[in-house]
Amino acid sequence: MKDYTGVKTFDELIELEHGKIGSEKRNNYEEGAQMFIVSEMLKAARKEANLTQEELAEKAGTKKSYISKIENGKGNIQLSTLIRIFEQGLNRRIGLTFL
Numbered sequence: 001m002k003d004y005t006g007v008k009t010f011d012e013l014i015e016l017e018h019g020k021i022g023s024e025k026r027n028n029y030e031e032g033a034q035m036f037i038v039s040e041m042l043k044a045a046r047k048e049a050n051l052t053q054e055e056l057a058e059k060a061g062t063k064k065s066y067i068s069k070i071e072n073g074k075g076n077i078q079l080s081t082l083i084r085i086f087e088q089g090l091n092r093r094i095g096l097t098f099l
Contacts, residue, residue, distance in 0.1 A: 032073070038082070039073040045090050046071075060089030 007013050018029035053067040069075040086092045
């Protein structure tokens with residue numbers, strides 16, 4: 001069982017649970033967290049546009065199974081495909097921030 005008594009910040013909690021920045025375990029956690037964020041953003045934008053996964057896939061030139069996979073955080077997505085889904089399928093622009 002982990003000892004949380006010295007944990008005072010969210011960053012300390014993440015480090016305790018998932019390792020130091022740059023470690024394989026932490027990188028896997030960060031990648032999963034980012035995929036979760038993308039999947040939730042896509043789901044919310046699709047629902048806001050009142051589209052089914054099938055309708056979005058048709059507008060974006062991809063397959064329903066691919067949209068489903070992304071929305072469930074179960075696959076890698078190329079940036080160009082993500083942009084196409086948002087811009088062509090949802091008529092939304094996306095921006096990136098590099099930290």
